Amino acid sequence: MDISIVVLKELDEGVHYLADMSASEGHRHIQTLVREYQSGQNQFRASGEILLSAMVDGKMVGVCGLNRMTLENNEDIGRVRRLYVLETYRRYRVGKTLMTAIIHEAQRHYQALVLYTNNPVADAFYRNLGFISCTTMGKSTHYLDLRENRVGGDG
Template identity: 55%
Template sequence: MHDKVVGICGLNRDPYSEVTDTGRIRRLYVMREFRRHGVGRRLMDAVIHKAEKHYARLVLYTDQPVAGFFYRDLGFREVTSMEKITHVLELGEKEDGSY
């Protein structure tokens, strides 16, 4: 069981942004029987940690209200004024000292 993939989460530069310091969370998915056990949070913690080295902010889109609550619990703020973005997380300083 320890070698079974139970969830995935992607990260890439946001292709819709004109600036290169914005990352986009893609396709967070956790198998149904492993939900509500912290798998999604651990995946997101790892992706956010990695993203902090490369991006000033993370964005994502979801049309699922439960997912919206999950992302807000992780510190994302909900936005309604942006196309293809429902949540934004401002990240800290990158390793090179910039934002």
């Protein structure tokens, strides 16, 4: 399976489809991405921010964003936002491919990366990428020191 990563400059029907599909699974975070993007609250356009999509055969199958951490005005920390992969494309390394691109982008701007999840499967996924559990960074559950960790392995 050939996965390409594309920088999203605008939301298109692919993101809306992902929002509908994630909602059908009981997840609201991609609908939140759409709502915040459309309102201008979060368009992933500040320095060190990016919104990426994963494409397979011209179809958008995943999305993930990177924001500057706003807690405590710490500009050395990035935050992973809104990772989602269509259910039928999970286990094909789409999530890892998206996260690898996010981590590489984050390494250009930040010393660390944080994220929040309450999903045990996602917890295992992020730990496999080198994230560790954390409870001291605001509403974050996982932390990755970008100065020490590089994405690799078969995870």
